[in-house]
Amino acid sequence: MKILVPIAKVPDTTSKIAFAENNTKFVTDGVTFIMNPTDEWYALVRACELKEQQGGEVVVIHVGGADSEQIIRKALAIGADKAVRVDADPTDAYFVAAQIANHAKTENYDLIIAGKETIDYNSFQVGGMVAEFLDLPCVALVQKLDVANGVATLKREIEGGTETVEVKLPMVVCAQKELAEARIPNMKGIMGARTKPLAVVAATADDKLTTIASYALPDKAKQVKLVDKDNVEELVRLLHEEAKAF
Amino acid sequence: MSVLTFVEINEGKIKKASLEAAYYGSKTAEANGLASVAVVLGEAGAEELASLGQVGVSKVLHASDARFNHFDSKAYTKAVAEAVNAAAATYVVLSFNNNGKLLAPRLSVRLKAGYVPGAVELPANGLFKKNVFSGKASAQYQINTEKKIVAVNPNSLSPVKGAGTAIVEAFAPAVSDADFSTVVKGQDKITGTIPLTEADLVVSAGRGLKGPENWGMIEELAGLLGAATACSRAVADVDWRPHHEHVGQTGLTIRPNLYIAVGISGAIQHLAGVNSSKVIVVINTDPEAPFFKAADYGIVGDAFEVMPKFNAAVRKLKAAN
Ligand SMILES: Cc1cc2nc3c(=O)[nH]c(=O)nc-3n(C[C@H](O)[C@H](O)[C@H](O)COP(=O)(O)OP(=O)(O)OC[C@H]3O[C@@H](n4cnc5c(N)ncnc54)[C@H](O)[C@@H]3O)c2cc1C
Numbered sequence: 001m002k003i004l005v006p007i008a009k010v011p012d013t014t015s016k017i018a019f020a021e022n023n024t025k026f027v028t029d030g031v032t033f034i035m036n037p038t039d040e041w042y043a044l045v046r047a048c049e050l051k052e053q054q055g056g057e058v059v060v061i062h063v064g065g066a067d068s069e070q071i072i073r074k075a076l077a078i079g080a081d082k083a084v085r086v087d088a089d090p091t092d093a094y095f096v097a098a099q100i101a102n103h104a105k106t107e108n109y110d111l112i113i114a115g116k117e118t119i120d121y122n123s124f125q126v127g128g129m130v131a132e133f134l135d136l137p138c139v140a141l142v143q144k145l146d147v148a149n150g151v152a153t154l155k156r157e158i159e160g161g162t163e164t165v166e167v168k169l170p171m172v173v174c175a176q177k178e179l180a181e182a183r184i185p186n187m188k189g190i191m192g193a194r195t196k197p198l199a200v201v202a203a204t205a206d207d208k209l210t211t212i213a214s215y216a217l218p219d220k221a222k223q224v225k226l227v228d229k230d231n232v233e234e235l236v237r238l239l240h241e242e243a244k245a246f
Numbered sequence: 247m248s249v250l251t252f253v254e255i256n257e258g259k260i261k262k263a264s265l266e267a268a269y270y271g272s273k274t275a276e277a278n279g280l281a282s283v284a285v286v287l288g289e290a291g292a293e294e295l296a297s298l299g300q301v302g303v304s305k306v307l308h309a310s311d312a313r314f315n316h317f318d319s320k321a322y323t324k325a326v327a328e329a330v331n332a333a334a335a336t337y338v339v340l341s342f343n344n345n346g347k348l349l350a351p352r353l354s355v356r357l358k359a360g361y362v363p364g365a366v367e368l369p370a371n372g373l374f375k376k377n378v379f380s381g382k383a384s385a386q387y388q389i390n391t392e393k394k395i396v397a398v399n400p401n402s403l404s405p406v407k408g409a410g411t412a413i414v415e416a417f418a419p420a421v422s423d424a425d426f427s428t429v430v431k432g433q434d435k436i437t438g439t440i441p442l443t444e445a446d447l448v449v450s451a452g453r454g455l456k457g458p459e460n461w462g463m464i465e466e467l468a469g470l471l472g473a474a475t476a477c478s479r480a481v482a483d484v485d486w487r488p489h490h491e492h493v494g495q496t497g498l499t500i501r502p503n504l505y506i507a508v509g510i511s512g513a514i515q516h517l518a519g520v521n522s523s524k525v526i527v528v529i530n531t532d533p534e535a536p537f538f539k540a541a542d543y544g545i546v547g548d549a550f551e552v553m554p555k556f557n558a559a560v561r562k563l564k565a566a567n
Pocket of ligand 1: 013037451452453454455477478479480481492493494495496497508509510511512513514515516519529530531532535547548549550
């Protein structure tokens with residue numbers, strides 16, 4: 001089985017978020033970048049598990065600059081066999097998806113497993129867009145994925161529960177938590193990753209359909225109204241009468 | 247020309263999140279002098295569909311075709327794209343809910359229309375606001391194409407209902423059996439609970455509760471309020487609570503009217519999933535817990551002492567009203 005996993009680079013979850021140039025630019029100074037957790041913990045690990053069970057190959061693809069090499073090497077250390085980096089600034093989801101689809105269209109992947117969303121722009125777009133570019137079936141919010149005889153059995157989240165579906169490969173999957181257990185790369189993986197192939201390719205020109213005009217930080221920290229622990233009834237009164245919360 | 251809203255039916259009823267989207271669609275139509283049209287796929291009652299008129303929809307395109315009773319992203323994309331053409335829509339609106347999150351990006355490619363996922367308010371000056379960096383900031387998006395797609399974050403606006411009735415028109419998109427790629431084998435619904443992403447009120451708890459056996463008081467409060475229950479990742483990870491309750495940066499993002507956090511420290515990754523809740527109440531023994539900085543109301547105290555009193559006070563209030 002041949003599996004493609006798109007990986008994104010995002011600011012670490014504890015990063016301080018700040019903007020410059022009249023709130024039009026995200027300040028990256030002092031920000032540590034990591035592989036998007038959903039891509040790493042669930043999409044990539046499940047892809048590696050399927051390969052280990054059934055044979056085949058896992059390829060990771062990343063759209064980004066040369067400074068993303070560390071993240072790509074980590075993906076290789078976790079178990080991917082080779083990597084492709086599209087050398088371009090990933091500023092628009094449509095653009096990123098077009099690059100990934102452009103690579104995938106000649107490679108005959110059985111599965112493309114993306115993370116459901118990135119933790120920076122939280123936009124949940126790339127998996128679905130790649131599927132449409134390639135005219136493939138796609139299932140999102142996937143918590144369970146097994147493959148047998150060219151058919152995938154998936155469990156996806158629906159409002160208030162889950163749904164089990166079957167889809168004939170090839171297809172695109174948008175992964176979420178529970179799909180796999182995060183892996184910590186071992187020494188052998190880290191050493192091996194250094195020599196695994198990483199191809200750098202140029203972007204194909206494609207349109208960017210959206211632009212971010214400006215950013216804003218939330219209003220100043222709220223002032224909490226503390227109620228004494230011996231006066232719980234007062235809190236309930238405040239929530240009912242003042243906050244009108246119920 | 248029109249604004250077309252994709253509306254979903256669940257167990258015969260319009261999904262709450264879809265109703266919000268339809269209201270958003272109607273408001274956008276009104277602001278741009280366009281008609282507000284909805285598209286519904288799958289079998290549904292005519293009366294329920296006509297009730298979309300209450301949120302300003304004038305016409306519903308209804309594909310009453312049993313093949314659409316289950317969501318299939320490929321077939322749905324084709325059908326909705328056809329509705330966009332039929333209605334000459336320049337805006338496509340949907341909910342940023344489980345199905346909308348997959349349908350919208352597919353439509354974006356199919357229609358080559360710029361897409362804003364998770365808009366939190368109506369557009370102003372041609373810009374669409376959405377949260378970024380897991381709720382730590384917001385951004386104003388500009389869509390560079392003539393056709394525009396917006397997915398509205400659930401619970402972002404409260405539809406104001408009027409008296410209108412929508413006209414329901416049969417719609418037969420050219421979708422073949424081959425376009426249906428997913429076969430549904432079964433559903434497993436957690437009955438009797440409110441889906442977390444649709445809940446107005448949420449009671450949540452963390453490691454401060456010491457063990458799964460102590461969740462009775464949390465469930466009791468949720469029952470009294472008609473609230474959904476949530477939890478921190480730390481407790482889902484050790485299986486004290488089911489994974490689908492986990493909120494935060496790597497779990498669900500919610501924005502209820504009320505979020506009550508009991509015994510949760512308020513780590514930045516947790517806050518990311520809940521900090522747009524309208525009112526936040528924190529109950530924690532540690533006055534230094536970071537959650538108090540994000541809270542509107544709080545009690546510094548032991549959950550095991552506070553919660554029974556809290557529940558009793560709510561019960562008393564409910565009895566009096
Ligand atoms: C990459 C990454 C992603 C993450 N994503 C998420 C996420 O999506 N969601 C999430 O929740 N976490 C996430 N985390 C974990 C997060 O950092 C915290 O570890 C977690 O939220 C802590 O859970 P907690 O508040 O239940 O437990 P703790 O941090 O242990 O806090 C327990 C709290 O209970 C209080 N307490 C103790 N006893 C009592 C009592 N008797 N009564 C009242 N209060 C009491 C304590 O004072 C303390 O504040 C993530 C971490 C990482 C590194």
